[in-house]
Amino acid sequence: MNYVGIDIGGTNIKAGLIDESGKVHKTLGTLTIVDDLDGLISSLSNLLKEFQASANIDAVGIGIPGLRNTRTHRIETSPNIPCVHNLNLEELLSKPLKLPVITENDANAGAYGEWVCGAGRNLQFMAYITIGTGLGGGLILNGALYRGACGFAGELGHVNIDPMGRQCACGARGCLETRVSAHGIVETAQEYMRNTKSTLHSIPHLTAEIIYERALAGDAAAAAAFQDTGISLGIACADLINLLNLEMIVVGGGVMASGKLLLGSAIAEVQRRAFAPAARICPIVQSQLWPNAGMIGAAMLARDRQ
């Protein structure tokens, strides 16, 4: 059996031809058209047709940022891809393609991927955190993807880390995503740079990647930004452990290329905050499937018709 897994991001679409064991046989990519539905649909159709030319496809799974309503199968809101707002993308694609199509929140798809064939295999209780431009989360509880009352669960990027903290794009203040994300790391580094000499001052456009490199090279402000970000991540992990009594937290996403720097500080904070008997059984580890967790997870959701 062959499946296509598609991970629609705010910038790029990644698609893979994936077998029933989760192995990726071929990948294709294209830019995401965020504001023209016909354009988006036709680029998805083109990707699928290209896979169909070389293999018999049994089902398609699509991970997409936003709140997907499990009752209506519609994407209720997707701030980064506004053209899918209030849309049943499954219906729209499956009819012309004559294929079963399922959609899922992208971080939920990543959680499913890590659980089915990544770091969380054989566990019953797992959280997946993906740190990129923003921060996404997905939960595996009692051996199943946890979706909540209508599919909106797992929005870990928008749990609070600091009630009076930074303004978040969602409208609230101090969401985890405002600190633990590529953008959050840049803002934190800028705060640390203010009253210190730092090699970061010479860089016109700061990115999390550059800050990471400078942190490794010994820049104090850069190192402090990563340390600080890790502490915020650790507080969120401790909350998840105290609230949900998990067996593992898997952390992935683009920022996790700088994984060890971030995870070390996060794990130390978890030790300070979470209940010891609960923290003891919950390792915090790096994604095994990154950068393909969402794509593989979407394909596995299509396989399992979840």
Place this chain on the structure above:
Amino acid sequence: MNYVGIDIGGTNIKAGLIDESGKVHKTLGTLTIVDDLDGLISSLSNLLKEFQASANIDAVGIGIPGLRNTRTHRIETSPNIPCVHNLNLEELLSKPLKLPVITENDANAGAYGEWVCGAGRNLQFMAYITIGTGLGGGLILNGALYRGACGFAGELGHVNIDPMGRQCACGARGCLETRVSAHGIVETAQEYMRNTKSTLHSIPHLTAEIIYERALAGDAAAAAAFQDTGISLGIACADLINLLNLEMIVVGGGVMASGKLLLGSAIAEVQRRAFAPAARICPIVQSQLWPNAGMIGAAMLARDRQ
């Protein structure tokens, strides 16, 4: 069928003779012996014998504060009742009594009670928050009491509300319980009193109850303390809604005698912070079973052998 539900608190034990529909037919109470196991066991046995004298008991459910391990059935730690530390209370009581005995974390028992025969009947996704001396939580997810990997789940009192906040008895800083609890309200009121004239200054031993009365009577510091506490409660509720996509949050406990003052401020904060589509389907309501939620829930857990 008759069940006995027992709610062991840090100060008092409440026990009830409860039928299979959750109706309470008789209640008994005694002081909790926290540091002498033999004394505690014999007071529990005496309560049960008194019920047995008037009715045929089928099973006993006990709610007790602390982390109960579902794998070992032991109470791993119970800071307020140290004599049960690392103890299998079920085994210890069921043999001499010749009755099935189940134990459960007290807030989990309260959640189960509100779900089976209180405010959350027929729901699949619900959180229960009990605000008293401390703050306890319990979760109903996918139509079942959610316990996590080994029974420690639902420790909402120890999710973070302020990373640099007040020192918590658990060792961490800024746990929700440090602000949203009887003790937390007193501390918050004392902060608001510092630079203002307040009728609270004349009171030698402040309690949450007195602060509530003075808030109703127009004392500004007292009102601000409740407002502030409600905001913290609202932040925690918004986090639960964004993370777990619930259908209802039920709030009970001693402090909820002052329910409307606290809930009004909490609900307003949820509107400011939670995702609108998720908040819209999740009313935040007062407990229907308080002060008997834990006792009734424990009996219903015994009924259902959960």
